[in-house]
Amino acid sequence: DSGVTQTPKHLITATGQRVTLRCSPRSGDLSVYWYQQSLDQGLQFLIQYYNGEERAKGNILERFSAQQFPDLHSELNLSSLELGDSALYFCASSPMGGRDSPLHFGNGTRLTVT
Amino acid sequence: DAKTTQPNSMESNEEEPVHLPCNHSTISGTDYIHWYRQLPSQGPEYVIHGLTSNVNNRMASLAIAEDRKSSTLILHRATLRDAAVYYCILRAPLYGAGGTSYGKLTFGQGTILTVHP
Numbered sequence: 337d338s339g340v341t342q343t344p345k346h347l348i349t350a351t352g353q354r355v356t357l358r359c360s361p362r363s364g365d366l367s368v369y370w371y372q373q374s375l376d377q378g379l380q381f382l383i384q385y386y387n388g389e390e391r392a393k394g395n396i397l398e399r400f401s402a403q404q405f406p407d408l409h410s411e412l413n414l415s416s417l418e419l420g421d422s423a424l425y426f427c428a429s430s431p432m433g434g435r436d437s438p439l440h441f442g443n444g445t446r447l448t449v450t
Numbered sequence: 451d452a453k454t455t456q457p458n459s460m461e462s463n464e465e466e467p468v469h470l471p472c473n474h475s476t477i478s479g480t481d482y483i484h485w486y487r488q489l490p491s492q493g494p495e496y497v498i499h500g501l502t503s504n505v506n507n508r509m510a511s512l513a514i515a516e517d518r519k520s521s522t523l524i525l526h527r528a529t530l531r532d533a534a535v536y537y538c539i540l541r542a543p544l545y546g547a548g549g550t551s552y553g554k555l556t557f558g559q560g561t562i563l564t565v566h567p
Contacts, residue, residue: 379557392553426493436482441493
């Protein structure tokens with residue numbers, strides 16, 4: 337168990353809808369990362385937050401947004417969903433703070449858009 | 451981000467050592483070398499990381515070439531549970547107002563390791 341909790345585990349929705357994925361980082365970790373994994377694209381970095389502030393951005397679509405709250409949990413919002421958004425979405429956390437440290441990943445949310 | 455090159459797949463027999471190679475000829479002096487693995491239907495799992503010196507932990511060993519342009523992940527005795535996709539990743543520093551920290555991991559295609567009983 338990595339200590340990173342993602343909910344829900346599975347989500348099935350229709351095109352055009354909006355969903356929210358939630359991530360609770362490991363206790364004490366200040367940084368949260370979101371990744372998308374689809375069969376044809378592999379693991380793609382979306383966005384990183386550190387202590388509530390955005391630190392790095394990957395190829396995140398404009399239809400997607402994220403935030404990290406004061407209690408350090410994070411949410412990834414996906415709107416105007418398309419069939420191609422079907423994928424596994426992983427959240428990871430790390431302590432950060434001036435020295436290198438590994439990322440710990442949750443078991444993901446599987447999103448199916450029909 | 452500096453790029454890594456790994457073989458698409460490797461095979462091993464159970465209880466034998468496995469050496470997984472990674473080339474990273476454009477690595478910069480401040481990049482850490484990270485290894486993660488992903489078992490089927492799970493999130494990636496941290497294996498080991500290092501900067502210049504060889505590293506050992508309970509899961510594996512990391513051997514880093516003297517010029518740092520390549521590295522090798524060593525599983526000393528492969529088990530069936532080690533069958534996974536192994537990713538070699540370079541992690542670059544992030545310089546910000548709060549000082550230096552390390553940011554995202556950029557995953558490549560990885561090496562699919564098959565372990566035979």
